[in-house]
Amino acid sequence: xxxxxxxxTPESWERRAGAPLAVAAVLFLVAYAVPILDRQIGRDWxxxxxxxxxxxxxxxxxxxxxxxxxxxxxxxYVGRHVPDLAMIALPVLRPLRLLRxxxxxxxxxxxxxxxxxxxxxxxxxxxxxxLVLCAALAVLDAERRAPxxxxxxxxxxxxxxxxxxxxxxxxxxxxxxxxxxxxxVGLMLAGIALLGVVTASIASWLIDRVKEIxxxxxxxxxxxxxxxxxxxxxxRRALVDSGSVSEGMPPGR
Numbered sequence: 244x245x246x247x248x249x250x251x252t253p254e255s256w257e258r259r260a261g262a263p264l265a266v267a268a269v270l271f272l273v274a275y276a277v278p279i280l281d282r283q284i285g286r287d288w289x290x291x292x293x294x295x296x297x298x299x300x301x302x303x304x305x306x307x308x309x310x311x312x313x314x315x316x317x318x319x320y321v322g323r324h325v326p327d328l329a330m331i332a333l334p335v336l337r338p339l340r341l342l343r344x345x346x347x348x349x350x351x352x353x354x355x356x357x358x359x360x361x362x363x364x365x366x367x368x369x370x371x372x373x374l375v376l377c378a379a380l381a382v383l384d385a386e387r388r389a390p391x392x393x394x395x396x397x398x399x400x401x402x403x404x405x406x407x408x409x410x411x412x413x414x415x416x417x418x419x420x421x422x423x424x425x426x427x428v429g430l431m432l433a434g435i436a437l438l439g440v441v442t443a444s445i446a447s448w449l450i451d452r453v454k455e456i457x458x459x460x461x462x463x464x465x466x467x468x469x470x471x472x473x474x475x476x477x478x479r480r481a482l483v484d485s486g487s488v489s490e491g492m493p494p495g496r
Contacts (some may be wrong), residue, residue, distance in 0.1 A: 253310040253320065260306050268344050271299040272377075279384045280397055304331045319441035344373055367440055371408070374437065378430040379404040382423050408434035 274295040278284055279361050284292075314320035321328060379400035386392040386400075394400050394416050403416040407430050418424050 251313055253313045254307075256310055260309075262403050264302065264306055267299045267302045270295055274299070274343060274381050281385075292341050300331070303327075340397055344377060367437065371437055373407055374430070374433055375401065375404045378408070378433075379427060381426045382418050385420050385422035385426060386418055389418075389423065392419055392423075393424070394418060404430060407431060408437065410434060410438065433466075 274292040278289055307330070309322075310324075310327075311317050311320060355390055379397065382394055382403065383397060383400040386394040394403055399416050401419075406413050406416075407427065418427050
């Protein structure tokens, strides 16, 4: 047992704990969303959501501490996993607690198809869906408490998040509170990064398609040349057999 513990690394621990932490991230998303979507929720359910939130935070904290302890160079590991540290160190800032959902993206990327293109497609789709949903929930939570707010329903929040992340920005809905504007800034930056990944993915797909077409065209040309040579060889053999030309002599002589 001690030998297996010695062989345990942060990466192997992350593979083992990945699925439970993904479930915990989904639980956190539900606990975060329910009080926002249902303003008439009872005190018991609200308390249950708070307890679930604290349990999830404790699970992520334990997971992070275990990975740091298992790392050979702990300070370097901490420096390379700043988002994981942020998930633990920023629990008091409600919108930033959504960083815990990064674990879902890790699991989604790990369980995607083996091809690089499939990984990128699954990662981008999952990231976009989570980004829009979380931004909508965060801005709705912030704006509901602001006077003269124009984002007061989940529909308004989703429409605002979609138009913002796609850089369209109609301007019919916008945050007016300080917290809501911080959420907007985060969504804008994440949206720009997401669009960059999408653009790069499409460009990579187009380049691969062009290469495939060129390879197919080259293969077809080689096949035509091979068939033409076979036809010439058969024709010469037929001419030799009929006595029109001598074997080893060109047809014109």
